[in-house]
Amino acid sequence: MEHAKGPLLTIDVGTRTVRETDIDDELESFVGGRGVATKLAHDRIPFDADPFGPENRAYISTGPLQQSQMSFTGRMNMTGLSPLTDGVLSTNAGGYLSRNFAGTGYPVVEIVGESDELLAIHVTDDGVEFEEVPELAEAQVPRVTEVMNERHGLESENLITIGPAGENLVRFACVMTYDSRAFGRGGLGAVLGSKNVKTMSFEGDSTPSVELPEDVQSEIHAEAATTDDMMKRQGTTAGTQFIHDNFSLPTRYFSEMEFESVEGINGDAVESKKYKKEACSVCAFACKLPTKDEARDLETEGPEFETVFSFGSNQGIGDVVDVMQSNELCDLLGMDTISAGDTVAAYLAAEDEFGNAELVHEILPKIAHREGIGDTLAEGVERAHEELGVGNWSVKGLEFAAHDGRAIHGQGLSYAVANRGADHMYGNMLGPEYDGQIDPEGLFEEKVEMLIHRENKMAIRDSGIVCAFGIDDYISEEQLAALLGTDWERLDGIGSRVIELERHFNNERGMDREDDRLPYELPDFETALDEYYASRGWNDDGTVPEQSAAESAAAGDD
The missing domain is CATH 1.10.599.10 (Aldehyde Ferredoxin Oxidoreductase Protein, subunit A, domain 3)
Structure with a gap:
């Protein structure tokens, strides 16, 4: 069986030391990505670990298919003990990181310990360098990319970065790559924040050799390139209207199951703001959604369907540009749009402020910096709902996605x-x-x-x-x-x-x-x-x- 290849690279940010470990048996049994990272997390994170403690570990991992040139493979995995769910959790992100990560020669990088200074960590096939970056404290994600480019010639596709939300241990802080793609769910951005890791870069020319059948790759890649799929135009928002009309679109903090202003945030509304095509690494499907609104001088990537729900219908907001602005703020600050949107919707329910987009855009930076009510909301729905006086719409601490289990x-x-x-x-x-x-x-x-x-x-x-x-x-x-x-x-x-x-x-x-x-x-x-x-x-x-x-x-x- 083909699987990811290479040693585990462990980086202790407290002692600033690195070591390599042979994990051939684990890779052979668990393929790569989430599988091998889960195996390592299960064996190496203490069962009684504090998610924000130095004993927690974050795993960044790739799989064997990232050694291909096939569509649908421009993704990576992160795994760790989640500060939001208090359990082991994996999340993944697209973009252009995976091939650069594979080039280091490591299928898995493990982060452990806790640094006394804010760090940038540079991983290459020649070694690991630690760079103290106190001047980047509270910096938004694109600013970090600018600085890394100025100093080292690194691009957004080389980087994973946390925003202010991760540094301030917001429990649903995410890890960003390519500035706008997120390892979103579960708060692993706060895990890196607890370790004082602001950004990491990956580059090299030591991609392991994996033998994959060319005919299967070609067949999949060709279909991705030639198929006429509405998702190429509207991403995941292509299904918004259908799901709303035939099943349910949770609305106003899950109190309703249909939204009267859905046409203002559906796939057609999103497509009307799309201005170019975008994809993930080597993917011919190109389903991403670069959007902009000239009237507000706003440019972002998305919103995808889950963000249309969390910052649209679930907040009683029916203007796609308002949702775009919320999406962009989450990308800049480094927060998962589902958890952030649901948590803000809970606040709007408590304050009887559904539809108030201006308030939403005021609250998001307060969450990221834990200012005022933002400190409460930064804990997520499960920990904040009693203080807000609203229902607990979460499972194991993780806020709900849009697809309504009351209907399906x-x-x-x-x-x-x-x-x-x-x-x-x-x-x-x-x-x-x-x-x-x-x-x-x-x-x-x-x-x-x-x-x-x-x-x-x-x-x-x-x-x-x-x-x-x-x-x-x-x-x-x-x-x-x-x-x-x-x-x-x-x-x-x-x-x-x-x-x-x-x-x-x-x-x-x-x-x-x-x-x-x-x-x-x-x-x-x-x-x-x-x-x-x-x-x-x-x-x-x-x-x-x-x-x-x-x-x-x-x-x-x-």
Whole structure:
């Protein structure tokens, strides 16, 4: 089986030392990306670690497909102990970083410790350099790129950077790359902030050799280039109107399920502001959304569908330019747009200020700098909702994505059991339910089995690594297995082990069935939980048997 290659690079920012470790067994068993990072996090982060403590570790990782020139592979993974969910969590980002990262010769870089000075860290195939950058304290993301370019000739595609939100330990701070692409969910930007790491660069010419079948690559790349897909024009917002009209678009902090001003923020509205094409590294699909509004002198990338929801309908805001401005502020400050948007929507609900875009744009910098009410909101919905006097629309501390589990019940179950909380990409049940592959209503046994299959599949997607937009429509299971030189049964087993290691880590931190909860009721929910646990081979309290966890953690057992 093909997998990522090379040693683990560990960077201790406290002692400013580095070391390499052979992880061939882990790579052979977990492919790369999220898989190998989860394995390492499970084994190397203490179960009782403080997310903001020096013992927490952040993993930046790539997969074997980043050694290809195929569409849908311009992505990378980050993994760590989340300050938002208090469990192990992985997130990924697109852009142009992955090939530069691969060029260093390292499939995984591990960050541990805590620096006494704000740092830039430069990783190349010749070594690691530490640069103290106190003058970049509180700098917005593009300013960091400017300085790194002036000093070192580094471009945005070489960098990962945190904004003021990460430095100030906002629990949903993200890590930015290419200035506008985000390792968004779960607050790993605050983990780097706790370690006093402002930015890291990656470059080199030591990309490992991985043999991938040229015919499969060519077939996928050609289809990405020639297909007539509305997402090439409107990105993920292409489905906004359809989802609203046929299912649900959560509105005004989840209090309503349709938005009367949806036409002001739908795909057509976003496309009307798009001014050029944009893509990720080597991808011919080009679904990104560079947008601008000359009247406000505003230029950004996006908003994608989740931002249209979180800063649009969920805040009662129906002007796409207002949403664009919120999107740009989050990029500059380094905050996840879903969590930030939902948390601000909770504040608007508490203040009866739905639709007040000016207030939203005032609040976002206050969150990033923890000023006034921003200090409360920087904690996220789960920790702030009681003070605000609103409902807790989160699972395991992670704020909800747009795809409404009250309308598509399999996605609702997916939110509940997902190890990283209310994230739509973890099990990605929304696709089969939206397109009619399976009845969106009900939690029957076949739907539970489909969810398990899809969770495993998404774990392999994030280990390979391939883009979520390609995995169902343009890359079949057979093609992905062929690319990795194995069969799907083996990949499914690896995906299952990744899920189980995440669950076991979280169990060790005190999470169990009581954390697999929703803020609304679904029919036969408890029965579906029983079926899900039984099918996974877990205990009925949602915990992983120790023998099973030990088998999943054993490298080289497949």
